[in-house]
Amino acid sequence: MAEALVLDGVAIEDTFAEAFGMRATRLVVTAASPTWARHAAQTFTGFATSVIACGCEAAIERELQPGETPDGRPGVSILLFALSAKDLQKQLDRRTGQCILTCPTTAAYGGIAADAAKEWLGLGRSLRYFGDGWQIAKRIAGRRYWRVPVMDGEFLCEDTVATIKAIGGGNFLIVARDQSAALAAAERAVAAIEPLWNVILPFPGGVVRSGSKVGSKYRVLPASTNDAYCPTLVGLVPTKLPPGAGAVLELVIDGLDADSIALAMAEGIRAACRDGTRRGVLAITAGNYGGKLGPHHFHLHRILGALP
Amino acid sequence: MSPARTTTCPFCGLLCDDLEVDPADAKRAPRNACARGRDAYESLAAVDGPPQVAGRAVGLDAALDAAAALLRPLRRPLIGGLDVDIAGMRAILALARHLGAVVDHVSAAKQRNLRALQEFGAITTTFSEVRNRADLLLLVGDGWHRRFPRFIERIVAVDSDLFGPPSRRRIVTLNPIGRDTKAALPQDALHLALDVVPEQLPVLIGMLTAMVDDRPVDPRRSGAVAPALLERCVAWMREARYGVVVWTAADLEGSHAELTVQAITRCIRVLNGATRFAAMPLAGTDGDLTANAVQTWQSGVGLPACYGDGRVVADPERFASPAVLARGEADALIWVSSLGQAAIPAFDAGPTIVFGRADRVFDRSPDVFVPVATPGVDAAGHLVRGDKVVTLRLPAVRASDRPSVATALRGLLDRLGPPC
């Protein structure tokens, strides 16, 4: 039996978040103003909460200052995750083509260092055909770009972007007295994770309420509601909720590497637990499937123990 | 040797083979020769000088002995001229291999056609195709008339009915301003004159190319040529069933004229997308095509080339004779020239040995001069015609003691002994 861990009065369960391998890339989108970069990025990352139905998971990683982008303009960095390089390529083509190429003043660059590259995906390589033969390839400072004539001038994007091996499905669950307490804690966690590099929270506002279990009584569904954590099913099913728990919310974290996910989970959990007793946070736990789903296990005690 | 009744003129790339030798007087210029040919035949008939060593008359053996003695210790001879027949060129290359010499033909102009061929390609045609098939001719410059006096008479002003009743040829002249060539054209041809400042020729070719390729250029920006004339020319080019562009490389302006040749070829490529068009880069005079052809088939590379150190290396800049001489690199100049009269470059760094046309005159006597037979006059020979495809045998028109280039150089080679 492991030692009990309590943070600001909140019990941290001795369990682990179970995550799985993914392929990821980072895209840097710039535009004439932060607003237009954001428009492009938000559209690009829309409907990208879960690979199950969206084909990928994507979100804005950070907004970038002019000094941080390849072309010195304001921008946004986006992380895009999928289960394979092929899936990633498909989503990249569609989303860049529909959401960045279309958006005024934008340009798109790869954001993964070449030396970290596992594999290269086409970016401009397929988009260039929009130029109908008038597209121009250009090598600048060792990188190859495509210049596609569009109605506001030229759409500039890199020929290829690097992909790396990454991890999806880092998570933790906030068990709280009631819905408002759970939401407030989740918001604190999101705010703590937002400035971090290498991770994204793909769900709306960074939070998911529809935690799931594997399987369903309906044969067509692969997953269904996580009944053990549903407060409205207490008494009908075997519950995992402690007494007094009225709501649970989950944060799902995709990251480029295990350390970044661990750091994000730790920062998020600490923020959720801050002043937890008073704010009605009861416990922190994490979702796993007994180690069957993925090779990456983030043990809550170990993560938090590693960080004073 | 009994003189032939008809003969072939060696003095320009047309190699007209309809010349008739007067059986009573072989020293008279043959009938049908143009003015240029006549002058050469008569000039050659008027002289009969022996070989010379340092300006003094000697026998052939003595001259060859002297040449061999001069050459034996030297390492870097330049063999220039090269306006000779095939057998002569074969002998020159044997000598070059023996001496480790640089070889270069006197005419540098044909490099322009060759460079364009090597860097872009070519779509070309030959004399009989032009004669029977061409319904449109674009004549660039005036070299076709000045350098090839019977070009119009023998190839253009012929009403061929080979492919049905002859139609009136359309002819566009792209003349240097101020040089009217209309008088040289066939009387019944439909003529369009695009006069152009020579430096602007590549610009004009580019404009025509863009127009036949349907690119949105503005013909008013092409300078001196009126837009309506340009548009007419483009219409003619598109309507042609078989168009031919004729030029002489030596007359193209500027030091990068191979770009103009490439521009013309590009235009012809575009036109062949829809109709048939071809180039006729007139050449062949002074054995330029002959020398390069023999060098190319024997060695696999063109002229100018260096046979030093048991290798053959071609380099149009490094081994161009003016460059070699300007650097003072050569230690002997061997000038071999049985067809033309181009000036022999001044050379002071070593002996000058000339195997030249018998009627050559010198300001300063070379160390050795061996008058050689001119192929097609004093001896039989073979030359490549100006359209590159046809090689003709040129019979001798009269008996002569002059050795052919091949004979003379073989004599020299025999005297040189094994290579050092």
Added chain:
Amino acid sequence: MTGLTFELRSVPPGIVDGSVLQPAALAGKSRAEIERLPLAAWNETLVVADLFALKGRDAQHVTIHGACDRFERLGAGLDGGTLTVVGGVGRYAGEGMRRGTLIIDGPAASHVGAGMRGGLIDVTGDAGDFAGSARPGAMAGMAGGTLRIRGDAGDRAGDRMRRGTLIVEGAVGGWCVSRMIAGTALVLGAVGPHPGHQMRRGTLLLDAPGCELLPTFNPNGRHDLLAIRLLLDSLAAHGPGVADYGRRAIGGLDRWLGDLAAGGQGEIFVARS
């Protein structure tokens, strides 16, 4: 360890192929071996010791003092390290080089950087014709790397250029970037006639307001294109002239498209004064 230095003792009687005098060919060789290395000439093969005195050891840093235009192909095929030539060089310096740095402290004859694929050539003096072009007969010129000429360049700079960057800080002669296939050329001085003749693709940046362009180039208006900004930013390290051009390009350059006689997908930018 001091760099390996060749000091010219006697001028060769004619053109010599100097391509052996570079790091890869010299590495690991004793001084005696280097002195016996052959230098191909017209009808004889000289050896290094016939012409040069040697000093130093480190073959990664080779310096040739007193070279002249009789030495051709210096640094040809250079694949790393540094070769510095003090004095002029003959034709084809740096031909086909892939990596490393070739510094020519003096003038270069024609065809410097012909067919180069990578690395940097820095010519402090003037260059002859066909800088960054190809050998006669070969199809593609310079295909990568950077060729910087601080003086003037002759005719046909960048002829058939396929990739890479050519910077001429002085003037260029006629037919600049003729038949260019792709790549970037920047000329800070005056430009001779017919720039861009038969250019198929690629970018030529000029600082010659009012220069005359071929009628087969069509005006395209004034543009401030992101790609050009990125390009000029990436070149700014090549000296104040280039950096200044980059600053002046902000707000737009006049753009011309052509050569329409050759497909017309090349671009010439001209900075306003």
Added chain:
Amino acid sequence: MLTRLEGVRIIDPAHRAGGAVRDLYFRDRTIVAAPRDDEPVDRTWDCRGMIAMAGAIDLHTHIGGGKVNLARALLPEFAAAAPVPATDRCAPCTAGPAPSALATGYRYAAMGYTACFEPAMLPVNARQAHFEMGDTPIVDKGAYALLGNDDFLLRLLAGGAERQEIADYVGWTLHATQAMAIKVVNAGGISAFKFNQRSLDVDEAHVHYGITPRRVIAALARAVHDLGVPHPLHVHCSNLGVPGNVDSTLATIEAAEGLPIHLTHLQFHSYGSEGDRKFSSAAARVAEVVNASPHVTVDVGQIMFGQTVTCSGDSMMQHRNARHGRPPKWIVMDIECDAGCGVVPFRYRDRDFVNALQWAIGLELFLLVEDPWRIFLTTDHPNGGPFWSYPHLIKLLMDRSFRNDVLARIHPDAAALSNLRSITREYTLDEIATMTRAAPAQILGLTDRGHLGVGAAADIVVYEPHPDPEVMFAAPRHVFKDGVLVAERGEIRAVTRGSLHTVKPDFDRGIERKLEPWFARYQTQSMHSFVIGDDEVCECGHSARLIAHRCVRHG
């Protein structure tokens, strides 16, 4: 001088001497019977353990003439990269994709080839071809004159000329050009291209003359047969390189109406149009017809991976295929109301689907055509690859596991579409000797070549057996040309001049009454200028020997 090759294993399919070990004798330039015991032998070569074959014969190799020289001129960058330095016997030269005449002679001889035939000599370019062949050392030469796109013949046919008159014209052409045989290239198509017709199938009418390629082929095959020219009409079919051209090829066989016909570089004419890429192998279909048609002989025109250059008289197809060429520079010529030519460099790549399948199709033909007396080893040099790749090609034919190793490296889709892997045939040494010696000599009418019988020319190659046939065939131990030791282990020992082979069929000189005004009216040289005499052709070849072969007239 009497020479003995002692104890050599004789591979001589013409005499069914498959492997007997004995002494082989030749006196001066001729193979002789074993001498009487008292007759002194001047020189004995110890050849025990070695193999003797007749000198090899390449019956289709572009070694001389305008288009080859254009190809040389076109590619200086490759020639510069392939220097052949001088030796104490050989002059310096180069061997790029279109090698120099000198390198051609040296390399053929060093490889044990003693006769090479230029298959596409344009009549108006014949002098140049003879000069180039004359500068090709050591090996014997001969050339096939190109007809079938010349306006004189097309006009004769369109005017319904008599069979006799056509034969006279063909006979006159053979004499006037000093040729060995007649070849037709894309019958009528080269001419049609000059009229802006872009393709011409076997039964399609020429836009001006209204006649079909079938007519041209039938008339020429008949004329060649009537004149008794030993080599049958040498045919380069219509639609070279076009997917689906197998139908044209089979129609061409039919067009010969049962008369002998030789189909050249058949690989380029055995394409189907099936599959996703609309390009497939039709080798099996072609081979089946060839196997069933004893009047047909073929050579393959195998492609070899690497850079080469194609030189062809077929200007129509070369213009059409030029866009696939690498490097992207090419030449097309219309020539003298006589013929045409096209020169397009190609870089065949094993990872390219089309090239890989072309490679497989060539090998399929080699392995599916059953009779080695009717199929010849060629790469259509240099069009499919250089002739010096023959040893490699022989290994592909003789060694199935090697073949399958290469097959595993080519474009996988092409490998999957070919049935090459399932073909188990391996050529025997005897079959290789047949297809490279005995059979080409027979089909060319060279009675004293291609075999080692008494009376044959002493063109003899002695090989050291080696488990790797590529090694064995690349550099034979001794090569004797007309009795002179010209090469040993790949090194040239003596530079001799080979002979020129021609045919001199009988014909009615009356045809000149039509030809003379034709030249005067339409050509830019006179008939007199056109004709190459016997003395002159020897002069082209530096006084080389002229061997004129007899023709027994049929018609």
